Structure formats: C-alpha cells, structure tokens
Amino acid sequence: DIQMTQSPSSLPASLGDRVTITCRASQDIGNYLRWFQQKPGKSPRLMIYGATNLAAGVPSRFSGSRSGSDYSLTISSLESEDMADYYCLQSKESPFTFGSGTKLEIK
C-alpha cells in the first residue's frame, strides 16, 4: 500500500504568515494527490486536485506544488478562516490513503 507521510502534525502560525504543509508519498503517485480542509464539525472540503489545481471556489492564496515525491499545500497569507485541519490523499491506486493530518492553529 502507498503510505502518505504528512508533516507537521501541528502548525502554529500568525495571521498573514506564509505556511506550507507537506506530504511525502512512499511510491510514485504522479499527480494523483488531493488536499482537503476540515473545520470542526464540518465535512472535508476539496481544496486542491491533481496536485496543483485549485478546486472551485477556493481562494487564490491556496496553492499546491510537487517536487518529486513531495507534495505541498501553501497558504500565501494566512487568514483566520483558514484555521482548520488539512489532509492529503493519494488516489493513484487502491487503497486510497490519507495523510495523518495537520492542525493549523493560531500562534
């Protein structure tokens, strides 16, 4: 099975900061990588698909990138509404696997 190693698990940050969350794939997944945002008590929301493509309605301060087997979600200037949990997911092959999650919180 493909393992997705996500870091950090917790990320204290200040409003206006540039923040980056990373997932490393244990095998080649190409660009079959999605990022999700989840706020307390809410269903996950798709933010990025195909590793770099912004999902509909997602603010442009969010971006996705890839360097080899490392995939990153970057928020260019953190806003209060961005405080949430973030998860990556590989959908290259079954079983699809999520990263362990990153809790983005106010410093």
Add this chain to the structure above:
Amino acid sequence: EVQLVESGGGLVQPGRSLKLSCLASGFTFSNYGMNWIRQAPGKGLEWVASISSSSSYIYYADTVKGRFTISRDNAKNTLYLQMTSLRSEDTALYYCARTGLDYWGQGVMVTVSS
C-alpha cells in the same frame, strides 16, 4: 445543487450488522463513481470503499474487506454500505462522497459498543 444525505447509522453491538444509505441529488448519479470515507472520533480520515458508476469496479480498504459491501442503485440515486461483523474500531462518522471527492455528505455516526 449537489446534495448527498447519509442515513442508517446508530448504536450497534459488536458482531452485528448495519446498512448505511446515501441519497444523491443535484447531479446525474449514474455518471459518477462514489466513495465511503470514515473518521473515528478525534481521528483522521480513512478511505473505506469505492464503486464505479456502473458497479463494474469495486475497491475496499484492507480493514473492511470481507466484512463491508459497497453497492448502488442508480434508479434510486442511492449508494449503500452494508457492514457486517462490526467491531469497536469501526466506530466512526461515515461520509459518502462523489468521485473526485468534490462533494461530501454531512456524515452519519456509527457506534459499535455493547
């Protein structure tokens, strides 16, 4: 507007069975694959199962293979998850999601406890 509404959750004893449903609306259900994803209390997301639009392709997580069955009725716009031999570790909020994971339901809670 795309809507996915799960139902069928509840409290069930270990070893028993439960069947979840997910009613879809706002899109042509028969054109899309579907997924079940779960989240144990306070934990991360876990993909459970996927089914293609015509039910030709079905995949399961190793943790549920042989115990859970995903199915669909395109005439009723409904996705199902039949869960048998339930264990305490199956306790979670179960979400249905459209292929691409661009739309999710609100989730339905399943609690396995004696």
